[in-house]
Amino acid sequence: MQKRETLKGLLVASAVAAMFSTVGVHAQTTSAAQSDATAQTSSTGSMAKLNAGDEKALKDMAQANINEVAAAKIALSKAQSSDVKAFAQKMVDDHGAALTKVQTVAKDKGVTLPTEPDASHKAMAEKLEKESGDAFDKMYMENAGTKDHKKVLSKLESDAKNIKDPDVKALADAHTPVVEQHLKSAEQIKLPADK
Numbered sequence: 001m002q003k004r005e006t007l008k009g010l011l012v013a014s015a016v017a018a019m020f021s022t023v024g025v026h027a028q029t030t031s032a033a034q035s036d037a038t039a040q041t042s043s044t045g046s047m048a049k050l051n052a053g054d055e056k057a058l059k060d061m062a063q064a065n066i067n068e069v070a071a072a073k074i075a076l077s078k079a080q081s082s083d084v085k086a087f088a089q090k091m092v093d094d095h096g097a098a099l100t101k102v103q104t105v106a107k108d109k110g111v112t113l114p115t116e117p118d119a120s121h122k123a124m125a126e127k128l129e130k131e132s133g134d135a136f137d138k139m140y141m142e143n144a145g146t147k148d149h150k151k152v153l154s155k156l157e158s159d160a161k162n163i164k165d166p167d168v169k170a171l172a173d174a175h176t177p178v179v180e181q182h183l184k185s186a187e188q189i190k191l192p193a194d195k
Contacts (some may be wrong), residue, residue: 050109054168057159058106061175062113064152065099067121071144074128075136083189084137087145090185094178101174105167134192145186153179 050058068091075088106113117125124143131139156179160172 050165053162054165055111057163057172058111058168059113060155061171062099062102063118065095066114067117068095068144070117070125074125075140078136080133081137081191084141087185087189098175102171105171137191141186141189149179149183149186153183
């Protein structure tokens with residue numbers, strides 16, 4: 001199994017090295033190509049290491065998705081409004097699918113992602129657990145619905161300007177319109193206190 005993974009890594013690294021070599025360079029020897037491939041494979045797995053900014057962007061996307069799914073699962077069991085429950089289900093579905101995509105890219109890039117909500121979202125979850133009825137719905141929609149999506153959208157937009165890796169950039173570009181739509185949906189939900 002290890003030989004197979006090493007061979008697979010060598011093949012991927014060789015393909016990457018071949019892609020970046022210019023047409024005019026024909027003097028590269030087989031041993032030099034193997035040496036380059038071995039160096040790339042041994043340092044990062046199967047691909048070149050992400051720069052710190054790209055790695056942070058990937059971790060930020062994972063964290064945002066984890067936070068949203070966790071809060072939405074609480075809302076599915078506690079929300080009173082059918083609109084809030086429907087919104088929460090959409091959060092579980094969309095952010096769960098987005099998290100899976102982020103995890104796939106992270107695995108390919110050798111990046112370890114967070115696996116649970118961050119401290120501020122754990123604290124929010126504790127507050128949400130203590131609420132019920134209209135008060136719960138209002139707190140969930142204000143925090144997970146509106147505030148979180150505004151923060152995530154802002155972070156995605158600023159991160160996207162600096163992302164160098166094409167796979168991480170594609171994730172950020174795919175996340176942005178979904179988060180925009182979630183924010184718009186959250187802002188349109190009318191709760192009893194809002195009417």
